[in-house]
Amino acid sequence: LHANAEDDSDELVNPPKVEEKIGAVPNGLSTDSDVAKREAESMSKRSLRSNAEKFEFQAEVSRLMDIIINSLYSNKDIFLRELISNASDALDKIRFLSLTDKEILGEGDNAKLDIEIKLNKEKKIISIRDRGIGMTKEDLIKNLGTIAKSGTSAFVEKMQTSGDLNLIGQFGVGFYSVYLVADYVEVISKHNEDKQYVWESKADGAFAISEDTWNEPLGRGTEIRLHLREEAGEYLEESKLKELVKRYSEFINFPIYLWATKEVDVEVPADEDESNDEEETSESSSEEEKEDEEKEEDEEGDKKRKTKKVKETTSEWELLNDVKAIWLRNPKEVTDEEYTKFYHSLAKDLSDEKPLAWSHFTAEGDVEFKAVLFVPPKAPHDLYESYYNANKSNLKLYVRRVFISDEFDELLPKVLVDSDTLPLNVSREMLQQHSSLKTIKKKLIRKALDMIRRIAEEDPDETNDKNKKDIEESGDNDEKKGQYTKFWNEFGKSIKLGIIEDATNRNRLAKLLRFESTKSGGKLTSLDQYISRMKKGQKDIFYITGTTKEQLEKSPFLERLTKKNYEVIYFTDPVDEYLMQYLMDYEEYKFQNVSKEGLKLGKDSKDKELKESFKELTKWWKGALAC
Numbered sequence: 090l091h092a093n094a095e096d097d098s099d100e101l102v103n104p105p106k107v108e109e110k111i112g113a114v115p116n117g118l119s120t121d122s123d124v125a126k127r128e129a130e131s132m133s134k135r136s137l138r139s140n141a142e143k144f145e146f147q148a149e150v151s152r153l154m155d156i157i158i159n160s161l162y163s164n165k166d167i168f169l170r171e172l173i174s175n176a177s178d179a180l181d182k183i184r185f186l187s188l189t190d191k192e193i194l195g196e197g198d199n200a201k202l203d204i205e206i207k208l209n210k211e212k213k214i215i216s217i218r219d220r221g222i223g224m225t226k227e228d229l230i231k232n233l234g235t236i237a238k239s240g241t242s243a244f245v246e247k248m249q250t251s252g253d254l255n256l257i258g259q260f261g262v263g264f265y266s267v268y269l270v271a272d273y274v275e276v277i278s279k280h281n282e283d284k285q286y287v288w289e290s291k292a293d294g295a296f297a298i299s300e301d302t303w304n305e306p307l308g309r310g311t312e313i314r315l316h317l318r319e320e321a322g323e324y325l326e327e328s329k330l331k332e333l334v335k336r337y338s339e340f341i342n343f344p345i346y347l348w349a350t351k352e353v354d355v356e357v358p359a360d361e362d363e364s365n366d367e368e369e370t371s372e373s374s375s376e377e378e379k380e381d382e383e384k385e386e387d388e389e390g391d392k393k394r395k396t397k398k399v400k401e402t403t404s405e406w407e408l409l410n411d412v413k414a415i416w417l418r419n420p421k422e423v424t425d426e427e428y429t430k431f432y433h434s435l436a437k438d439l440s441d442e443k444p445l446a447w448s449h450f451t452a453e454g455d456v457e458f459k460a461v462l463f464v465p466p467k468a469p470h471d472l473y474e475s476y477y478n479a480n481k482s483n484l485k486l487y488v489r490r491v492f493i494s495d496e497f498d499e500l501l502p503k504v505l506v507d508s509d510t511l512p513l514n515v516s517r518e519m520l521q522q523h524s525s526l527k528t529i530k531k532k533l534i535r536k537a538l539d540m541i542r543r544i545a546e547e548d549p550d551e552t553n554d555k556n557k558k559d560i561e562e563s564g565d566n567d568e569k570k571g572q573y574t575k576f577w578n579e580f581g582k583s584i585k586l587g588i589i590e591d592a593t594n595r596n597r598l599a600k601l602l603r604f605e606s607t608k609s610g611g612k613l614t615s616l617d618q619y620i621s622r623m624k625k626g627q628k629d630i631f632y633i634t635g636t637t638k639e640q641l642e643k644s645p646f647l648e649r650l651t652k653k654n655y656e657v658i659y660f661t662d663p664v665d666e667y668l669m670q671y672l673m674d675y676e677e678y679k680f681q682n683v684s685k686e687g688l689k690l691g692k693d694s695k696d697k698e699l700k701e702s703f704k705e706l707t708k709w710w711k712g713a714l715a716c
């Protein structure tokens with residue numbers, strides 16, 4: 090990049106004008122002395138600039154960086170996805186602000202919302218540049234080093250036990266993954282409200298910030314330059330980067346361009362090329378012959394001039410992703426693989442695991458919107474820690490393709506919604522209160538519950554005879570087998586919390602409950618299955634709460650019921666006791682805690698019990714009379 094800093098930085102400021110670039114020589118040398126100066130300052134032998142302001146990383150961040158830089162983790166690819174995702178977030182932010190203030194985007198190239206990647210093979214640098222919101226000096230200090238995110242220590246802990254870096258993006262510390270491949274990183278950033286600054290660090294406990302007086306002005310946005318480690322040379326291959334963008338960032342909502350070189354055939358007049366291409370010029374090897382040819386051509390009048398094809402290397406911006414949002418497409422035309430990939434990019438999930446289910450639909454009526462809902466294969470690591478944190482949610486809302494917010498206080502599966510009905514020019518806070526959002530929420534919850542119910546219905550392990558036949562007919566048994574148990578193990582607690590909080594959907598959620606019982610044979614069972622096994626005349630659903638099933642099995646209260654062949658549910662989760670204060674009944678049956686005093690059994694058993702007590706009473710009475 091620096092060898093021709095002027096050319097390059099120009100290209101970074103004025104990107105994708107493909108036509109202009111054809112034939113340009115991106116690696117040509119420049120004689121401009123300013124450029125040479127800039128380059129010298131910029132590279133500074135990979136030591137932090139001496140006159141820069143120095144900062145220490147916050148201790149947790151420093152530990153995190155140590156772990157990353159010394160990691161033997163083989164999937165180093167993730168750095169690119171993290172940087173692209175940060176660039177995309179920064180673009181979302183500026184686009185959102187521009188809804189209420191058009192001026193904010195600026196003019197010309199500044200208004201182009203895209204992401205550009207460039208390679209400098211010679212200097213082993215990858216640069217990723219966006220025209221997003223950018224960072225002020227204060228942002229750079231805060232965001233990249235001095236303030237540890239809440240996820241930092243959680244991630245450090247997780248890394249120490251599992252060594253699995255895949256989750257880095259989910260812990261909100263993705264930026265630092267650059268040190269998997271680089272040993273020196275520069276972040277050049279320009280925010281509308283500040284000057285251009287350079288942040289730099291070699292991940293050795295310190296970083297430095299200087300006002301940028303040597304790089305080309307960015308206009309607005311951020312450029313991240315990774316000075317690659319010796320062993321990370323593979324990332325200088327264009328093919329590798331193309332593959333990575335395709336794999337991990339295909340669904341980013343902004344165009345991602347790579348400054349790609351390619352060989353093109355160029356037609357040149359046969360004679361012009363003579364001096365530098367011996368093979369090709371053999372047909373006209375002497376001045377005389379050349380003159381003869383010219384004469385011939387002149388004589389032939391309108392006949393074409395003699396030309397020939399030569400190969401030339403040129404560079405141009407190549408678009409790497411298809412920006413058409415998946416949710417706008419017809420569901421019939423989107424493949425399972427595309428949904429899975431889209432989910433992975435949305436959830437920053439690097440595993441190969443498919444989502445447990447998804448639902449892609451268009452809602453019509455008063456509020457129109459399109460949505461794609463996913464049930465992740467695994468619950469987010471902090472799902473319950475942050476359960477009551479109002480700002481944390483997995484819902485992403487777009488209005489007319491513009492990302493508006495992911496700050497909703499609703500717990501839903503991974504969700505992405507795009508609506509044309511909502512107004513664009515209102516603040517996030519106002520939008521939260523907008524009545525349309527309530528309708529969206531209602532519809533989404535219904536759809537999410539349907540989707541979860543379907544996981545159960547399609548799972549052959551869920552031995553509900555009603556749907557067993559359908560499952561057998563559908564043929565894809567293996568894939569669906571055990572999926573509901575998997576769902577339950579990951580999200581069961583959410584269903585319970587839903588029952589507690591959402592009175593309107595309580596019954597629908599109760600259908601999704603699973604538990605073990607005295608008759609479930611160690612497996613999970615549902616309320617419907619419990620009801621199907623009920624004794625004749627039984628009016629109640631019996632349950633017992635405690636810490637473990639083993640402990641409950643010894644309970645004398647339980648024995649009283651099992652002796653009479655009643656099925657009793659074991660509720661052993663700490664939340665269950667609380668849950669049962671809200672779940673009074675299911676269908677026409679009441680819940681009864683068997684360890685409560687004064688337990689009433691079902692009608693027939695009640696009669697029996699009465700008879701029993703009557704027998705006892707008469708025995709006693711007879712005895713008393715005999716005395």
Ligand SMILES: Nc1ncnc2c1ncn2[C@@H]1O[C@H](COP(=O)(O)OP(=O)(O)OP(=O)(O)O)[C@@H](O)[C@H]1O
Nearest residue numbers: 175176179221223232258259261262263264265311
């Ligand atoms: N290209 C960028 N433009 C503007 N700000 C950025 C950019 N890259 C990073 N940042 C800022 O630095 C912060 C830290 O980035 P980092 O990747 O570590 O975490 P994150 O983006 O919040 O979470 P995640 O890792 O899940 O993407 C971001 O929250 C953002 O404020």
